[in-house]
Amino acid sequence: xxxxxxxxxxxxxxxxxxxxxxxxxxxxxxxxxxxxxxxxxxxxxxxxxxxxxxxxxxxxxxxxxxxxxxxxxxxxxxxxxxxxxxxxxxxxxxxxxxxxxxxxxxxxxxxxxxxxxxxxxxxxxxxxxxxxxxxxxxxxxxxxxxxxxxxxxxxxxxxxxxxxxxxxxxxxxxxxxxxxxxxxxxxxxxxxxxxxxxxxxxxxxxxxxxxxxxxxxxxxxxxxxxxxxxxxxxxxxxxxxxxxxxxxxxxxxxxxxxxxxxxxxxxxxxxxxxxxxxxxxxxxxxxxxxxxx
Amino acid sequence: xxxxxxxxxxxxxxxxxxxxxxxxxxxxxxxxxxxxxxxxxxxxxxxxxxxxxxxxxxxxxxxxxxxxxxxxxxxxxxxxxxxxxxxxxxxxxxxxxxxxxxxxxxxxxxxxxxxxxxxxxxxxxxxxxxxxxxxxxxxxxxxxxxxxxxxxxxxxxxxxxxxxxxxxxxxxxxxxxxxxxxxxxxxxxxxxxxxxxxxxxxxxxxxxxxxxxxxxxxxxxxxxxxxxxxxxxxxxxxxxxxxxxxxxxxxxxxxxxxxxxxxxxxxxxxxxxxxxxxxxxxxxxxxxxxxxxxxxxxxxxxxxxxxxxxxxxxxxxxxxxxxxxxxxxxxxxxxxxxx
Numbered sequence: 001x002x003x004x005x006x007x008x009x010x011x012x013x014x015x016x017x018x019x020x021x022x023x024x025x026x027x028x029x030x031x032x033x034x035x036x037x038x039x040x041x042x043x044x045x046x047x048x049x050x051x052x053x054x055x056x057x058x059x060x061x062x063x064x065x066x067x068x069x070x071x072x073x074x075x076x077x078x079x080x081x082x083x084x085x086x087x088x089x090x091x092x093x094x095x096x097x098x099x100x101x102x103x104x105x106x107x108x109x110x111x112x113x114x115x116x117x118x119x120x121x122x123x124x125x126x127x128x129x130x131x132x133x134x135x136x137x138x139x140x141x142x143x144x145x146x147x148x149x150x151x152x153x154x155x156x157x158x159x160x161x162x163x164x165x166x167x168x169x170x171x172x173x174x175x176x177x178x179x180x181x182x183x184x185x186x187x188x189x190x191x192x193x194x195x196x197x198x199x200x201x202x203x204x205x206x207x208x209x210x211x212x213x214x215x216x217x218x219x220x221x222x223x224x225x226x227x228x229x230x231x232x233x234x235x236x237x238x239x240x241x242x243x244x245x246x247x248x249x250x251x252x253x254x255x256x257x258x259x260x261x262x263x264x265x266x267x268x269x270x271x272x273x274x275x276x277x278x279x280x281x282x283x284x285x286x287x288x289x290x291x292x293x
Numbered sequence: 294x295x296x297x298x299x300x301x302x303x304x305x306x307x308x309x310x311x312x313x314x315x316x317x318x319x320x321x322x323x324x325x326x327x328x329x330x331x332x333x334x335x336x337x338x339x340x341x342x343x344x345x346x347x348x349x350x351x352x353x354x355x356x357x358x359x360x361x362x363x364x365x366x367x368x369x370x371x372x373x374x375x376x377x378x379x380x381x382x383x384x385x386x387x388x389x390x391x392x393x394x395x396x397x398x399x400x401x402x403x404x405x406x407x408x409x410x411x412x413x414x415x416x417x418x419x420x421x422x423x424x425x426x427x428x429x430x431x432x433x434x435x436x437x438x439x440x441x442x443x444x445x446x447x448x449x450x451x452x453x454x455x456x457x458x459x460x461x462x463x464x465x466x467x468x469x470x471x472x473x474x475x476x477x478x479x480x481x482x483x484x485x486x487x488x489x490x491x492x493x494x495x496x497x498x499x500x501x502x503x504x505x506x507x508x509x510x511x512x513x514x515x516x517x518x519x520x521x522x523x524x525x526x527x528x529x530x531x532x533x534x535x536x537x538x539x540x541x542x543x544x545x546x547x548x549x550x551x552x553x554x555x556x557x558x559x560x561x562x563x564x565x566x567x568x569x570x571x572x573x574x575x576x577x578x579x580x581x582x583x584x585x586x587x588x589x590x591x592x593x594x595x596x597x598x599x600x601x602x603x604x605x606x607x608x609x610x611x612x613x614x615x616x617x618x619x620x621x622x623x624x625x626x627x628x629x630x631x632x
Contacts, residue, residue, distance in 0.1 A: 016441055104403060128441065130562065131411035133399035136367070140403035145495045146367055148396045162498065167392045169557075170502035172364075176495045187556075253408030253454035257421060257435070259445045269595075269605060274614025276622060282594075282610055283626040291571050291592055292514065292538050293631045 002158055003059030004178075006050045007114055009107060009122035009138070010043040010064050010079065012072040016127050037071065039078050042123025046184040048191035049153065050121050051083045057156060061085045065110055067095065067103065073207045076232050080202035081194035088114065089207055092236035094248050100129075102251035104137030109240040111142060119161065120181040124149055135183035145176050149185040207232040296331050296353075297323040298383035298456075300374060301346060302393050303336040304363070304502075308345045310510075311389035311463045316349040318416055318466035319387055325418040326432055328384065329353060333377045335370050335484075337363040343479050350471030355381075357482040361493060364500060365393050368492040369484070371400045376487050378405060383456050385434050387416075390460040398460050408451030409458040410436035414465045414566070414585075421450050434459065439562060439585045464510040464566045507541060507557050513570045514540030517560055517587070520547035521576025521597060522616050528553050530620040531575055537627060543567065545583045561586035575616050579604025596620070 014035035047064065054060040064079040066072050067090040076087030090110045098106065111120060120139070125132035132148075139146035147163055154162040154173060165172045166185040176182075204220050208231065211221055224230050237247065245251060272278035287293040299319045301312035316332055323330040329352040334342050339358040346354065355377045362369055374397065378386060388394035390412045402409035415437035422429045433450050434457040440447040451457045509515060516535040518528055528542070535542045544554035546561055560567055561583040572590035577583060579595070579602055587593075588607060595608035596619050605611040612619050 014441075099408070100399065101402060101406065101408070129411070131399075132395050133402070133409060133411055136396060136399035137403035140371075140400045146396070146400065147495060148367075149392060167502070170500070172497055172501075173499040174366075174495055174497050180495075253406070253451045254410055254436075254449050255451065257448040257450045259440070259447045261445050269608050269611045271600075271605075271611045271613070274612060274619050274622070276626075279612070279619065279622045280626040280630070282612075283623060284630055286571070286592075287627075287630055287632075292627065 001057055001156070003061070004053060004057050004118040004156070005116060006053060006060060006062050006119045006121060007111055007117050008043070008047050008050045008062060008064045008079070008084070009120065009134070010047065010066050010075050011040045011123075011126045012037050012066065012068050012075045013040045013126050013128040014038075037074070039075055040123055040126045040128075042125055042127075042184060042186055044123070044191040045186060045188045046121040046123045047079060047082060047084065048189055049150070049182075049184050050119075051192060052189070053119070053153060053156065054083070063088065063114060065090065065107065065114065067091070067106055067110070070207070070209050073210060073232055076207075077202060077205050078194075080205055081199045082192055083195065083198065087205075087232050089232055089234045090240065091207075091209075091234050094237050094244070097249035097252060098247060099252035099254045100131055100133040100137055101253060102247050102249075104134050104141055105246045105251060106240070106242055107134065107138050108141035109242045110235060111138070113235070113240050116179075118178045120144075120179070122181070122183055124183045124185050132183065135181060139181035142179075142181065145180045146182070147174055147176050147180060148183045150182045151185050151188045202230070205230045205232055207234045209234060295326060295328045296381060296383045297326070297328060297385045297387070298331045298333065298378065298381060299351075300386065300388045300394065300397065301332050301334045301342075302365070302389060302391065303334055303339065303342055306338055306341055308334070308342055309389065309391075310468075311391055311394075311461075313346070313349065314463070314466040314468050315387050315389060315461055316346050316351055317469040317471075318461065319385075320350040320469070320471050322385060322416060322418060322434070323350075326384070331355065331381060331383065333374060335359075335362045335373050335482075343477060347475050347477040348470045348473045350475055351477050353478045353480060355480045355482060357484045357487075359484040361488075362484065364497055365397075366493070366495050366497065367396055367400055368495065369488050370397055371404065372488055372492050373482060373484065374401050375404055376482065378456060386456045386458045388458070388460045390462045394460045398458060402458055405456070407454045407456055407458055408449075409460070410438060410449040410451075411460050413438045413459045413461045415446075416459065416461065416466075421452060423452060433457065439581075462566055464568070507555075509541050509543050509558065509560065509565045509567050512541035512567070514538045514573075515543050515560070515567055515569045515571070515587075515590070516540055516573045516575065517543035517545065517577060518548050518553065518575045518616070519545040519577030519583075520551055520553075521578065521599075522548060522553060523576065525553050527616055530616060530624075534573070534620055534624055534627075537624060538571075540569070540571070545577050545580075574604050574608070575620065577604050578602045579607060
């Protein structure tokens with residue numbers, strides 16, 4: 001069977017699952033600096049699915065594409081440690097403020113630069129927005145079919161891929177021709193761990209920007225001369241040929257009018273112990289006011 | 294024409310619950326705008342569908358009735374919806390935040406280059422002043438949704454790239470019959486002319502859809518457990534209490550992830566949104582992702598051995614104690630006192 005060229009879309013996100021008390025500024029906006037960043041969980045599932053296909057179809061390659069600020073290079077390194085063949089960053093201040101439409105346009109331009117490809121995989125959604133929109137929007141921009149909420153790849157042949165989808169109320173098995181885009185559901189297998197050998201091999205992988213940084217030590221810079229594969233390509237607006245009016249804020253139809261932080265209301269709670277007296281009193285009150293019974 | 298258009302999901306000749314909620318919400322928006330409400334329904338054997346949604350006050354229904362349109366696949370539904378939207382030029386288009394709506398709406402938003410806000414819980418109409426343009430935009434859709442893991446509510450607007458689209462969470466919009474005898478206009482789409490073979494390249498080979506007998510959304514009483522319940526066995530106490538009170542058992546994401554309870558019973562931002570008369574939160578710390586899905590309960594009881602659990606702040610009754618101790622006592626005293 002022919003080898004597949006797979007592209008995985010991955011995003012670095014603030015860890016919204018562990019929001020601390022200092023995550024919100026007094027004015028109700030999010031204090032991004034206070035939140036640790038992580039590899040978007042669903043995207044790790046997508047990476048696993050890609051690596052699994054690579055295991056099954058000899059000669060297949062996995063390229064991870066991420067879009068984000070400079071520190072998102074961690075996503076590429078993490079992907080290398082777990083088995084990706086190549087990583088590319090799309091990073092440029094002018095991409096900032098993008099909503100899902102502008103993001104999918106930008107990603108699609110990056111994907112076109114990586115063409116030809118057979119399969120694009122991404123997580124179903126990112127935890128910082130939970131929109132699940134970028135996958136389908138990117139598929140539309142590339143004019144290829146989409147298969148969302150994929151849990152498992154059932155079979156792969158030269159011209160089509162069969163996948164199991166996890167829906168709210170059941171499962172569906174679908175076939176799609178290549179190329180196509182799939183979004184991967186969190187019920188798919190978790191991503192394999194880092195491999196020690198790969199960690200040693202790629203721990204000095206750096207983007208061009210990181211290499212130029214004063215804090216990068218000289219021996220790392222020298223290493224990149226003898227091992228060019230360690231240099232992570234970093235693409236800006238011109239590199240991918242993006243039109244300015246379609247990226248960043250100007251390419252984003254949706255705008256945030258206002259945000260309101262959710263304050264848990266502290267209407268006088270009745271605080272009870274686990275004693276018989278307290279619990280019986282509560283049950284009686286609930287029966288009396290017809291909440292129960 | 295300035296109108297509100299709702300994409301209705303249909304399966305086995307029946308309009309989905311979420312779509313009935315959406316046409317109700319759509320009607321309320323349309324009334325604020327003084328605009329007509331339209332719906333689009335694509336599927337097979339749709340003769341009875343118009344009668345199901347007209348009473349919600351739908352003025353015009355766009356129907357594509359073709360065997361190939363059911364079950365749902367992305368490309369033909371997107372092509373038909375794009376056809377309706379380009380022709381009707383609605384101001385607002387609504388979809389359910391379901392596995393269908395969240396698959397279809399973004400594909401469509403990309404094709405139409407318009408704004409789409411996901412998972413809204415509140416929809417409203419309002420104005421917005423754009424200082425850069427020194428211009429006030431009137432009667433825009435306010436698409437309000439929990440964001441950032443549920444810690445904030447964001448009001449998302451779109452004033453320059455029409456239509457304004459949103460997906461809306463299940464169970465948050467009130468279903469409301471407008472007029473049982475409402476007359477509606479039916480427009481039939483010629484699917485054959487709009488669609489081509491390329492729209493059918495993705496094929497459904499097999500499908501197992503289970504009509505769940507778990508109905509959290511309708512349950513007046515919900516006994517929900519979190520990670521703090523500790524084990525699948527301890528969940529049995531919750532089932533006993535729920536059976537006795539005539540409720541349903543739900544769980545937080547942490548309880549689902551721990552394998553204490555099935556995914557279909559998950560309450561919260563990534564699960565079901567509920568608004569019962571009574572919500573008993575057992576061993577649920579109260580992360581915003583969870584409270585986003587239950588904070589509208591009329592009365593909340595929090596049982597937790599952590600007095601600092603954020604859930605306690607939401608609760609009307611806070612019981613400090615262990616589940617395995619408190620819940621059996623609740624059962625005992627309910628049996629003793631109920632008439």
